[in-house]
Amino acid sequence: xxxxxxxxxxxxxxxxxxxxxxxxxxxxxxxxxxxxxxxxxxxxxxxxxxxxxxxxxxxxxxxxxxxxxxxxxxxxxxxxxxxxxxxxxxxxxxxxxxxxxxxxxxxxxxx
Amino acid sequence: xxxxxxxxxxxxxxxxxxxxxxxxxxxxxxxxxxxxxxxxxxxxxxxxxxxxxxxxxxxxxxxxxxxxxxxxxxxxxxxxxxxxxxxxxxxxxxxxxxxxxxxxxxxxxxx
Numbered sequence: 001x002x003x004x005x006x007x008x009x010x011x012x013x014x015x016x017x018x019x020x021x022x023x024x025x026x027x028x029x030x031x032x033x034x035x036x037x038x039x040x041x042x043x044x045x046x047x048x049x050x051x052x053x054x055x056x057x058x059x060x061x062x063x064x065x066x067x068x069x070x071x072x073x074x075x076x077x078x079x080x081x082x083x084x085x086x087x088x089x090x091x092x093x094x095x096x097x098x099x100x101x102x103x104x105x106x107x108x109x110x111x
Numbered sequence: 112x113x114x115x116x117x118x119x120x121x122x123x124x125x126x127x128x129x130x131x132x133x134x135x136x137x138x139x140x141x142x143x144x145x146x147x148x149x150x151x152x153x154x155x156x157x158x159x160x161x162x163x164x165x166x167x168x169x170x171x172x173x174x175x176x177x178x179x180x181x182x183x184x185x186x187x188x189x190x191x192x193x194x195x196x197x198x199x200x201x202x203x204x205x206x207x208x209x210x211x212x213x214x215x216x217x218x219x220x221x222x
Contacts, residue, residue, distance in 0.1 A: 008151075032209060043201055043213035044154070088153060092209045099144075099209060103153035 001026050004102035006089050012108045019076040021105050023089030026070070033065055033072045036088040038104065044088055047074070079109045114138045115214035117202050123220045130189040132217050134202030140212075142205045143185040145169075145177060147198040148216075154201065160185055192221040 005024045013019045021035075032051050036044035050056045050063040050072065062075040072091075076083055086104040115136045124130055134143065141162045146154040146169075156169030158177040166177060174196060178186045189196055197220050203211040 034210065043216050044211075046210055046212065049208070049210050090211075099156065099159075099211075101146075101154040101156075103151075 002102075003027060003100035004089055004091055006087075006102035006105045008103060009106040010108050011105055012110060013079050015079060015081060015109055015111050017079050017109075019079045019083065019107055019109065021074040021076075021087050021089075021107065022071060023073065023102055024071045025089075025091045025100075027091075027093060028067070028070065030070075030091040030093045032092040033063070034090040034092075035061075035063060035072075035074045036090060036101075037083075038086045038088055040086075047087075076107075079107075081109050081111050083107060084109045115202060115204055115212055117200075117214040117217050119217060120215065121218045123222065124192055125222050126193055128192050130192050130219065132187045132200055132202075132219070134185045134187070134214055136183050136202075136204045136212075136214075138204050138212060139182075140204040140206050141182065142207070142209075143179065144203040144205070144211065145175075145185065145187045146201045146203065147171065147196075148201065149198050157187065189219075189221075192219075194221045197221045 034049045035047045038044040048063045050065045056063045060077045064073045086106045088104045089102040092099045118133045144159045145157040160179045176188045200217045202214040205211040
């Protein structure tokens with residue numbers, strides 16, 4: 001069983017819509033959760049981190065964490081074509097001594 | 112100047128050659144990481160280091176070795192390169208919160 005699972009997509013949404021990206025993790029001891037964006041051929045860049053249950057908002061991005069159900073999601077409001085990229089979910093556990101990335105969900109935002 | 116730099120950015124080599132990839136950072140982080148990424152796949156952790164005297168194997172360390180020469184420098188070596196080590200290699204750094212910052216990547220091709 002993979003530590004972190006994501007639907008590979010592609011997820012297609014029209015410009016201006018809300019994009020919803022989901023991630024599940026297998027180990028309940030996972031403590032910290034991260035979303036990264038990666039454009040084709042480029043390095044991942046951190047979008048958000050979330051550590052406790054609930055929602056965390058940063059501009060057009062909202063991360064949602066539900067530890068009981070072991071999932072974390074990323075909502076992108078007012079999606080723009082420039083948001084088209086692969087979104088990687090990552091989790092850390094054991095006081096940050098273990099760190100795992102999902103394989104990513106490709107998002108296409110159509111003008 | 113970029114916070115995390117990698118050299119070389121591209122490298123083509125032959126089977127059996129020894130290759131070194133270098134990473135330097137100016138973020139002042141203690142933690143450094145080496146990942147590889149294959150097309151359409153997520154990031155796989157090769158090695159990580161939490162300080163100059165600490166080196167740990169990741170998921171796929173076979174065929175690789177590392178050296179942490181200083182807090183700011185972390186090198187990855189392929190002792191005898193083989194074609195299935197053809198991939199995109201990323202270095203990353205973080206503080207203890209594990210929010211990782213990535214270098215631009217090295218595209219390695221082993222013929």
